[in-house]
Amino acid sequence: MTDKPAEGVKPYHGPAGGWGALRAVAQAVREQMGASANSRALMQMNQPEGFDCPGCAWPDPKHTSSFEFCENGAKAVSWEATTKRVGPDFFAQHSVSDLWAWSDYDLEDAGRLTHPMRYDAQTDHFVPVSWDEAFARIGAAMQALADPNEAEFYTSGRASNEAAFLYQLYAREFGTNNFPDCSNMCHEATSVGLPESIGVGKGTVLLEDFDHADAVFCIGHNPGTNHPRMLGTLREVSRRGKPIVVINPLRERGLERFQNPQSPVEMVTLQDTQIASAYHLVKVGGDVALLKGIMKALLEADGKDLAAGGKGLLDRDFIAAHTTGFEALRADLAAADWGVLEARSGLDRPAMESIAEVYARSERVIICYGMGVTQHRHGTGAVQQIANLLMLRGNFGREGAGICPLRGHSNVQGDRTVGITELPGEAFLARLDAAFGITSPRAHGHNAVEAVAAMRDGKAKAFIGLGGNLAVAMSDPQACFVAFRKLHLNVQIVTKLNRTCLLTGQESIILPCLGRTERDIQASGPQSVTVEDSMSMVHASVGRLEPASELLLSEPAIVAGLAKASLPATKVDWDALVADYDRIRDKIEAVFPDFYDYNARVRVPGGFRLRVGASNREWDTPDGKAHFLVYQGTDEDNGRDDTPLTLTTIRSHDQYNTTIYGLNDRYRGITGRRNVVFANADDLAALGLAQGDRVDVVAGGRVLADMTLVAHDIARGSVAAYYPEANCLVGLEDYDAKSGTPAYKSIPVKLRPAEAAEAAA
Structure with a gap:
């Protein structure tokens, strides 16, 4: 056509x-x-x-x-830092019903929230409320719960270490470990999978390691849109003449060519740097098959080298001294059929052998990966296969080598480190209890999927969100919206209005907080907060701007206000902690020994790195070894990637997670719209479709309606649509059983002519 x-x-x-x-x-x-x-x-x-x-x-x-x-x-x-404001006059002009019809972009573009607001059901408007009354209303609703586990405490990765630590303390003194968190939706497969492999759920490299790597592999991520500063690092690797092997379903401009805005020569001469030395379009859902193919090719080449009198291609000393499970992995790879690996990955055997060849001739290799690997029904297994590949040649615990999971929000890793987890360990809870004289609950709590299910089923009745936009970020908005509207209490601690704020329950309150850029003045004076980056570096952050409103409170102050209102007999001196954030950091140090000398070390420019045992070949596993872990079969999605088309959700270049900055996606050639589906031109031709056709995307009984097809350089059998709009195609029950991560990146779909288009015709 x-x-x-x-x-x-x-x-x-x-x-x-x-x-x-x-x-x-x-x-x-x-x-x-x-x-x-x-x-x-x-x-x-x-x-x-x-x-x-x-x-x-x-x-x-x-x-x-x-x-x-x-x-x-x-x-x-x-x-x-926008100059736009959303105050009482805004809410007086717009009812919640009116605002519900606004786009997500328009809601946040309205500006910064300036006043605490509560929902008035009689008028269908949010109305201003004082902080004291807001805290009192929330405290009364929390105390009215029949069981502490009827409350859900959600955290966004933008919360600081200090705010997150106080938040988990509040929830645990309240009596629950219900901590749905944004990490549940992105890198939980890393947090669950890597500890089983190498003893820690974090990356093992530092930024400086990229200066010494002989090769960098980029799997399932798009730095041009999601972490653009990484392009400067990849540029330097390329300019050193080292290979960068890209494995991704879509061809992304940021992984092809980069013109550094900080390079006057490149900007004036319009030159750019080639990033990828090889670019392999893996089929959506084919990562495990491809990783097995690379490892199978490596072992076969190793055998040939040994037979020819060579030393082999594996690091046998490392394998013998530091690992267990190698023979089981070898047997699994030997049994893997090349035809199956090719069909599932979308790459032929020579392509997989070429990747293995680059890996084998590179002494020091870093493998970076993103949510294209983790957000599958068996994303945990895929992460562990990356660890397997690195271990085969000893690429842990030495300069220029290691694993590099690419986290999203600026402190999603730090929130986990300071206690935001629904699965707390006994040693941590014992130290927390000793530091504050409380008795924390021991039962495991809810992750994000479980929290929404509990709300939907009426088992959870209160929700407090420390940032974020969970109802939009989560899979299955149909279930999420119903769940939120059943709540007795919905509290949103945010800087801007979003759709989750509009899902009003019996009591719905918006609490506006300071942003990262703004001055935070407490009783002892100006305060700094701390964050942890993707490489376990902890450093200080100090806001300098005038707050958007004199009524804004900091996140730590809001958490303390909630705790005092909810816990009349609290054993924690919340006011003292908020008065001086150094005291919060002292308590973090008391609970988490890796934060020793916290206040002194964080005042050193650049901060400090937390211990990552695997970086030093110290394996914090039960047996003190790194583990090769077998993944049964080659299908990371339980047969779903055998469907004619498998859809992955993607972010545009004009958004960050659920925040939509605009309606353009420059590098993919999209302007002023988001209702598109990217597809392979050959797939479209086989289906009798063409670019510009309007289609409905169907996943079982779920429909993403009236989308326009765009031919794109994407793997055969794969299609892509924007997140969060395409979340409607993912069921709440559709997640990785080990990590709870929703399967946003592997949705079996069909395309049909759009019913709206047919009706118009």
């Missing part, structure tokens, strides 16, 4: 970064901050005496440049 004109669809031929990025930054600053003094905030981002970027968790270099931010980081700051 012939392609049809599609509004807002035009190929993009430029590199990532470059003048396009600078123009986008200028536009974001102009639209949100205008000529205000807030625009100077960009120069303070990721600087030793400034604030940490509220976007991604890519680490800061030890010697920061004159400016150390990317396009999406600038958008995040301009979005937070």
Whole structure:
């Protein structure tokens, strides 16, 4: 069929970064901050005496440049430091029913919240409320619960270590371990899978390791959109002449070519740097099959080398001294059929052998991966196969080598480190109890999927959200929206209005908080908070801007207010902790020994690194060994990736998680819209479809309606649509059983002519 004109669809031929990025930054600053003094905030981002970027968790270099931010980081700051305001007059003009019809972009674009607000069901409006009354109402509702486990305590990864620590303390003194967290939806497969493999659920590399790597593998991530500062690091690897092997279902511009906005030569001459030395389009859901194919090819080449009198390609000394389970893995790989591996991965045997060859000739290898690996029904198993591949050649515990999970929100890893977990260990709880004189509950709590199910089923009646937009971020919005509207209490601690705020229950209250960029003044004076990046570096963040409203409270102060209202007999001196955040850090140190000398070390520019045993070949597993772990079969999605088409959700270049900064996706050639589905042109032709056709995307009984097809360089059998709009195709029950991570990245779908288009015709 012939392609049809599609509004807002035009190929993009430029590199990532470059003048396009600078123009986008200028536009974001102009639209949100205008000529205000807030625009100077960009120069303070990721600087030793400034604030940490509220976007991604890519680490800061030890010697920061004159400016150390990317396009999406600038958008995040301009979005937070906007001059637009949402106060009582805004809510007086707009009912909740009216606001529900607004797009997610329009809701957040309205501006910063300025006052605590509560929902008035009689008028269908949010009305202003004092902080004292807000806390009293919330405290009364919390005390009215029949069981502490009827409460859910959600955390966004943008919360600081200090806020997150107080939050988990509040919930545990209240009596529950119900901690649905944003990590449940992204890298929980890492947090669950890697401890079984190497004893720690974190990455093992530092930023400096990229200076010494002989090869970097990038699997299932898109730095051009989701962590653009990483492109500067990859650029330097490429300029050293080292291979960068990309394995991804879609061809992404940020992994192909990059023009560094900080390089005057590249900007003036319009030159750019090639990132990928090899780019392999793996089929959506084919990561396990591909990883098995690479390992199978490596073992076969190893055998040939030994037979020819060589030393072999494996690090046998490392395997013997540090690991267990190798023979079981060898047997599993030997039994794997090449035809099956090719069919499931979408790559032929020579391609997998070429990847294995690059790996074998590189002494030091870093493997980076993102949610393209983790967000599957067996994402935990996929993560463990990456660890297997690294262990075969001893690529742990030495300079220039290791595993690098790419976290999303700037402190999603830190929140976990300081106690936000529904599965707490006894040693941690014992130390927490000793530090505060409380008795924490021992029963495991709810993750995000379980929390929504409990709310839907009437078993959970109160929800407190420390940031985020859970009802939109979560899979199955049909179930989420119903669940939230059943609540007796919905509390949202946020900087901006979002859709979860509008899901009103019997008592719904919005509590506006300070942003990362704003000054936080407490009784002892100005305060700093701390965050942990993807590489376990902990550093301070100090806001410098005037708060958007004099009524805003910090997240630690809000958590303390909630705790005092909910726990009349609390044993914690909340006021003292909030008065001086050094006291919170002292308590974190008492509960988590790895934070020794916390206040002293975090005052050193750049902060300090937490212990990661596997970085030193210390395996914090029960037997003190790293484990090769077998994945049975090759199908990470229980047969689902054998369907004719499998859909993965993706982020546009104009968003960060559920926050939509605009309606453009520059690198994919999309302008002014989000209702598109990317597909392989050959797949479309086989289905009798073409670019520009309007289709419904169908997954069982679920429908993403009236989407426009866009031909894209994507693996055969794979299609992609934007998150969170495509979440409606993922059932609440559709998740990785080991980690609880929703399967956003592998949805079996069919395409049919759009019913709306047929009706119009």
